[in-house]
Amino acid sequence: MTSSPAWRVARVDRTCVRLVAADPETGAPRTGPAAGPVVRLRPGGVLDAVVGEPVAPAVGDAVVPAPTDADPDRFLLAPRRSELVRDSVDRTAGTQVLAANVDVVLVVEHLDPEPKLGRIERLVTLAWRSGATPVVVLTKADLVTDAPQWLDDVARVAPGVGAHAVSAATGEGLDAVRAVLEPGTTLVVVGPSGAGKSTLVNALAGGDVMATGQRRESDGRGRHTTTHRELVPAGECWLIDTPGLRAVGLVADADAVDETFPEVAELAAQCRFGDCAHAGEPGCAIAAAIEDGRLDERRLASWRTQQREVAHQARRAGDRAAQLDFRRSVRQRERDIRTYHRVTGRGGRP
Numbered sequence: 001m002t003s004s005p006a007w008r009v010a011r012v013d014r015t016c017v018r019l020v021a022a023d024p025e026t027g028a029p030r031t032g033p034a035a036g037p038v039v040r041l042r043p044g045g046v047l048d049a050v051v052g053e054p055v056a057p058a059v060g061d062a063v064v065p066a067p068t069d070a071d072p073d074r075f076l077l078a079p080r081r082s083e084l085v086r087d088s089v090d091r092t093a094g095t096q097v098l099a100a101n102v103d104v105v106l107v108v109e110h111l112d113p114e115p116k117l118g119r120i121e122r123l124v125t126l127a128w129r130s131g132a133t134p135v136v137v138l139t140k141a142d143l144v145t146d147a148p149q150w151l152d153d154v155a156r157v158a159p160g161v162g163a164h165a166v167s168a169a170t171g172e173g174l175d176a177v178r179a180v181l182e183p184g185t186t187l188v189v190v191g192p193s194g195a196g197k198s199t200l201v202n203a204l205a206g207g208d209v210m211a212t213g214q215r216r217e218s219d220g221r222g223r224h225t226t227t228h229r230e231l232v233p234a235g236e237c238w239l240i241d242t243p244g245l246r247a248v249g250l251v252a253d254a255d256a257v258d259e260t261f262p263e264v265a266e267l268a269a270q271c272r273f274g275d276c277a278h279a280g281e282p283g284c285a286i287a288a289a290i291e292d293g294r295l296d297e298r299r300l301a302s303w304r305t306q307q308r309e310v311a312h313q314a315r316r317a318g319d320r321a322a323q324l325d326f327r328r329s330v331r332q333r334e335r336d337i338r339t340y341h342r343v344t345g346r347g348g349r350p
Ligand SMILES: Nc1nc2c(ncn2[C@@H]2O[C@H](COP(=O)(O)OP(=O)(O)OP(=O)(O)O)[C@@H](O)[C@H]2O)c(=O)[nH]1
Pocket: 139, 140, 141, 142, 143, 166, 167, 168, 169, 170, 191, 192, 193, 194, 195, 196, 197, 198, 199, 200, 211, 212, 213, 214, 215, 222, 223, 224, 225, 226, 227, 242, 243, 244, 245
């Protein structure tokens, strides 16, 4: 017996989206003919939604036929379970949804050239923010001998996040990544160009579904082979490849940053002042942890950078509520410092 398929957006083009069939029970790719209808976008590149305003569809979106038979070509976007978002390319026009309804974000970074831990931290925050679970994959393990040390470093910058070293060349580590792929789940790969994302997607899908680039020997960089995002079936789950994120516009909120830096967040909560800026205030738990080596200076610097970006983002987005919060916290800090002066009888900076 065949029930009617659930549709997902496989690909977004300028004027239309291509749908692909999912099993309505399991959410897994449908066996048999999978390609679905091509749906024209409305002016402005949007589709009507089941709930609320029309939205610009993203790869991975779930789509349902409109409940009337009047127009059999009319489809509605279902609400999203999760949303992987980044800054728009020109950093002015708001944000861009890279993928919708994602369960796992594979943060892919090459072992050769050396991995950039800061980039992993940023992408992990992006992943937490999406509502999906991050997993770090270090690629090209066949080219280096120090993969285990790098995995230790990743454990430090991404506490509580699974991390695997893999090689598409030898197959090492691929089973560990496959184990993450539960039936019906959707994975998106993110990472810099040339990290081996498309190669990994091909290895996981068990066939050449994405074109890959030849590595330039001179600098080890890829050539930006992947030019579009596409939802591809891989056994019982789905994979989404993304073009290399050149400058990762971090779209995050304070909660996502806290998830990436749980140990820093925990320390910050122990500071004497609730809004401690960790800039020399008395009773600062972060300063104490740096002092006795429990917290790494590098981690603190990354945390500060991401915090600043979140604040900047919120201001730029014209988020009035966040601005008010920010001003309130500045005023609160001023009050706390005055209190400190009064109680201790000391002048100057606390
Ligand atoms: N030695 C080795 N080379 C790899 C491995 N994985 C990928 N490569 C090579 O790295 C280069 C880049 O791989 P891609 O998969 O195209 O990289 P990408 O991240 O998809 O790049 P963009 O599409 O530009 O974002 C290719 O030449 C791959 O053959 C690996 O595990 N070992």
